[in-house]
Amino acid sequence: MTSFQQKLEHYLADQTGQTVTIHKLTPLAGGASRDSWAIDLMIGDQPEKLVMRRDLPTTMNTQALTRAQEYTLMRIAYQHGVKVARMRWLCEDPAVLEFPFFLMDYVDGISIGRKVITLPELTQARAALPDHMAKQLALIHTINPDQPAFRFLQRPRHHDPAREAIDSTYEMLDAIGAQIPALEYALRWCDRHAPKPDRITFLHGDFRVGNLLVDQHGLAAVIDWEFAHIGDPAEEIGYLCMRDWRFGNDRLHAGGLTDREQFIAAYERYSGYTIDRSRTDWWEIIGNIRWAVICLTQAERHLSGRDPSVELASLGRRSAEMQLEALRLIEKAGVNHV
Amino acid sequence: MYDRPSAQALIDGARLHLETLVIPAVRGDPKLYFQTLVAINVLKIVGRELDHAETHQIAEWAGLNLIEGQDLPFPALQSERISALKARNAALCTAIRAGVYDQTESLILEHVRQVTIAQLEVANPKYLQTLAHEDHLER
Numbered sequence: 202m203t204s205f206q207q208k209l210e211h212y213l214a215d216q217t218g219q220t221v222t223i224h225k226l227t228p229l230a231g232g233a234s235r236d237s238w239a240i241d242l243m244i245g246d247q248p249e250k251l252v253m254r255r256d257l258p259t260t261m262n263t264q265a266l267t268r269a270q271e272y273t274l275m276r277i278a279y280q281h282g283v284k285v286a287r288m289r290w291l292c293e294d295p296a297v298l299e300f301p302f303f304l305m306d307y308v309d310g311i312s313i314g315r316k317v318i319t320l321p322e323l324t325q326a327r328a329a330l331p332d333h334m335a336k337q338l339a340l341i342h343t344i345n346p347d348q349p350a351f352r353f354l355q356r357p358r359h360h361d362p363a364r365e366a367i368d369s370t371y372e373m374l375d376a377i378g379a380q381i382p383a384l385e386y387a388l389r390w391c392d393r394h395a396p397k398p399d400r401i402t403f404l405h406g407d408f409r410v411g412n413l414l415v416d417q418h419g420l421a422a423v424i425d426w427e428f429a430h431i432g433d434p435a436e437e438i439g440y441l442c443m444r445d446w447r448f449g450n451d452r453l454h455a456g457g458l459t460d461r462e463q464f465i466a467a468y469e470r471y472s473g474y475t476i477d478r479s480r481t482d483w484w485e486i487i488g489n490i491r492w493a494v495i496c497l498t499q500a501e502r503h504l505s506g507r508d509p510s511v512e513l514a515s516l517g518r519r520s521a522e523m524q525l526e527a528l529r530l531i532e533k534a535g536v537n538h539v
Numbered sequence: 540m541y542d543r544p545s546a547q548a549l550i551d552g553a554r555l556h557l558e559t560l561v562i563p564a565v566r567g568d569p570k571l572y573f574q575t576l577v578a579i580n581v582l583k584i585v586g587r588e589l590d591h592a593e594t595h596q597i598a599e600w601a602g603l604n605l606i607e608g609q610d611l612p613f614p615a616l617q618s619e620r621i622s623a624l625k626a627r628n629a630a631l632c633t634a635i636r637a638g639v640y641d642q643t644e645s646l647i648l649e650h651v652r653q654v655t656i657a658q659l660e661v662a663n664p665k666y667l668q669t670l671a672h673e674d675h676l677e678r
Contacts (some may be wrong), residue, residue: 277557288590386635388636389635452676512577517579518661529670536648537643
């Protein structure tokens with residue numbers, strides 16, 4: 202039987218017309234929804250280091266992009282000047298490695314959120330990160346969302362990102378039949394305070410510490426593009442301010458790195474746009490609500506018997522954390538008193 | 540009564556087993572190690588739920604009475620409590636979504652906040668402590 206490694210060597214030999222020898226295959230830690238490997242190899246007499254990402258059918262999230270789509274948009278982001286790994290090969294032929302995969306250049310760095318926020322050797326990186334993140338985010342938001350290669354990207358119905366977020370969250374909630382007054386109240390509040398459609402751009406969709414490779418100098422690469430979509434750029438700022446993405450450094454609202462106002466000011470400097478703070482607050486609130494609903498949806502995978510897992514089951518009980526956070530933020534934003 | 544050992548003591552036994560015997564044995568397997576930590580945490584959640592469930596259900600029932608301006612008695616039978624609470628919550632959800640409470644939202648907010656805090660006393664009391672500490676610093 203030909204091993205995984207030999208199959209990959211044959212594939213790369215075909216692509217490059219040179220002899221290919223893989224020295225080392227290292228599994229990369231990451232989210233539960235993907236299969237990633239670091240690969241040390243020789244192509245001809247040239248040492249190389251690559252990363253492979255592969256679709257696995259059991260772990261496919263229906264909302265996530267496929268590997269081919271992710272490859273396309275990371276390539277476009279790279280050409281646009283965004284800090285992202287250079288894409289090398291995309292293979293959609295299931296005969297090669299069973300499932301579609303792509304290969305990209307390896308970029309050194311740490312992506313584990315808690316480590317980025319706490320490691321002493323990253324003190325300097327943390328000081329530089331907010332500015333690097335604001336700059337990259339502003340640049341990502343200038344990627345042309347209407348290019349033909351982006352036909353697959355999810356667009357808000359009726360060009361109304363806030364309405365889309367509310368409707369899709371109700372849909373997720375109803376799909377699992379969850380009836381939780383705290384979530385209903387929070388969603389109703391969002392519905393009544395939804396920001397009107399304004400600037401609509403390309404969005405990374407999951408931009409936060411944890412989805413960035415960080416080295417001692419700061420941001421080395423933006424990774425995990427599988428939730429890219431088109432929407433309100435304020436969504437992306439509100440999202441990265443969510444408590445869960447502060448990794449315990451709760452008093453620094455922007456990713457556990459700096460305060461919100463400083464981050465928004467840096468983003469405004471790089472983008473040239475003024476950001477309405479009540480708009481980012483709204484997106485932070487609905488971001489928490491969506492995360493709360495996703496936790497319930499994950500638990501449902503266990504409850505339905507499709508994916509028995511104590512980890513998925515316990516996620517259901519985490520939902521209350523984000524529910525309470527949404528309620529606290531709503532109270533700060535203002536409610537009618539009887 | 541199934542009193543010896545109590546449900547609480549049985550859960551503690553299972554948790555102790557995982558902590559003292561399984562954890563040292565799976566240290567070399569990061570995935571299994573993590574999942575075992577999750578399982579230990581799940582047992583702690585169940586233990587706290589056994590302690591708090593009844594008090595929390597009574598408080599939630601009283602909160603629903605307040606919102607609806609009713610004085611329904613808390614069901615005497617344990618088997619009826621969960622289904623009765625579910626039915627009342629479902630009705631409340633439908634009303635909230637229809638906008639019935641838009642003008643009296645602070646009443647709903649106070650109730651759902653109390654219920655969510657009660658859930659976290661079971662699911663993650665440390666989280667509540669962190670928030671309390673943060674609120675204290677901001678004051």
